[in-house]
Amino acid sequence: MINRDTRLPGEFELIAEFLAPLAAGYPDAFGLLDDAAVIAPSPGHELVAKTDALVSGVHFLPDDPADLVARKALRVNLSDLAGKGAVARAYMLDLILPHTTTRQWMAAFAAGLAADQAEFAVHLIGGDTNATPGPLTLAIMALGEVKAGAMLRRKGASVGDRVLVTGTLGDAALGLKALREELSGIAGTAAGFLADRYRLPRPRVSVGPRLVGLASASIDISDGLIADMRHICDVSVVSAVIETARVPLSPAARTVILSAPSLLTAALTGGDDYEILFTAPPDAAGALARLAQDCAIPITEIGRIEALGHGGRPDVTLLNDKGQPLMLARGGWTHF
């Protein structure tokens, strides 16, 4: 039985009540009262386009708070743009809703988007709403801009470049374990910190655009450090060596891993980090140190780019704190 107060309104009312206010700050979205929006890059710039979809029960839990679902969906796209050196401008949203979706859910979802629009200076400019007999599904398409020809790519890493990463790794993967109560004996504050890192990514939007001109290749870490390093190596046709002892860990993650060293794998392959992994020539070190200070976000050198090995194939080698190669059972995960 559906309570009339909580029942979702029709499509036009849903747009007018919950979505049109999110477009109010962007005149070329015409208040979502037209069929399309207009967007043009600033002079000398071009647009960077990215899309990511999320499915309830696959990418988030059905009872996750709606505002966090909204913010995560938006932030994973903003993270991609940051990893490409782009400044986010706008996004479109396809909302595919089961009939059980309530007005309360929509209100919280829209409030989450409103909060993040204010934080990240982006605007909803269009979208589509549909009913589904299946799980709630979201698709976000984000548009950012970079100077023409300057988008940071997976391609471009050169032999001798350093491998660097923003922030700390493994928090989200350990946070998911904490939420599943798979971490025994962890302090409540540490578990809370890690869970929050899983639930609400911090896209490195202040760092990403300033890597243009410094980074030779760049990607945001969603599949895990090793998998995303491999993505750079595959397209750049180089190999990478990563010193695991230098991988930056938060105090909470460090404590967890010290008590259960096998959990270091979470930091190397867990994914959902939404930090930026990039390569840069050694002489960028000074500029990168200043950038880290300006943005108050750590930038840590964790390895180096090398030529292809014997097999002639791109490879990612992990070294332990004695400089010995490590083996990994799995190199990240894919969606199928």
Add this chain to the structure above:
Amino acid sequence: MINRDTRLPGEFELIAEFLAPLAAGYPDAFGLLDDAAVIAPSPGHELVAKTDALVSGVHFLPDDPADLVARKALRVNLSDLAGKGAVARAYMLDLILPHTTTRQWMAAFAAGLAADQAEFAVHLIGGDTNATPGPLTLAIMALGEVKAGAMLRRKGASVGDRVLVTGTLGDAALGLKALREELSGIAGTAAGFLADRYRLPRPRVSVGPRLVGLASASIDISDGLIADMRHICDVSVVSAVIETARVPLSPAARTVILSAPSLLTAALTGGDDYEILFTAPPDAAGALARLAQDCAIPITEIGRIEALGHGGRPDVTLLNDKGQPLMLARGGWTHF
């Protein structure tokens, strides 16, 4: 039991085998080997962005041919761009697939996109693939371009403007009835024509961009003539009068409606027409006649724009062939 030959490959293989070839003609998609694509409008132009999602069982039937599903999904977006006067450039695709999706389905789906990319000169530039426990779901985000400031809008219809429409109306709605065997005694060729018009929209991409400078307001007809006319009237703050006897019908639709006059409603409210409904000042008539001839697509005047009536609210009035107002039970449909 899943046959190994038909089982869908993993995400990376799926992209490499089926989707990357669709990006081959667009260098700034980087072969789908990066995290985002680059797009910039031509000098003096801006981009027009539109998204539409389709859900299996809601917008198409689960056993509809995959190539037609792909082409319809792309074409409804191209129709929106045409209705805005934009030339389509590129699109992104979110594919949300049940585990039962087969390799054969994907191959046919990609072949459908390839055929339409060639026909409409657009390119896949990015996307996302995900698994779902629910129905197959697609989201397409299309990007086109118009001269800066020239996007045709729902807003702009003025008192005295004529109401015009491309092509013929009602074919798709009657085609759906034909597919459901709800049309008795219809000839096989007529049923086939109508069913094809339902399955495969013909977005009026040759006409739309040439309406820039001629049309005062414009929309593509997806919700039905009356509902989309109302959309123009609401935003333009005018009323419209439509002479139903002038609504253009295909020979097949005319035959069906002559034998069952109540089916005229299908032409007025059925939707899925993907023709362009627009308004233009009377002095555009000559240019519009030449445009129709150039494009070999009928452009028919079906009514006029009037001032708001007594109530001060936008309204759409239908007149029968004697100039008397008609009543309609419903003015189109929404998705909820």
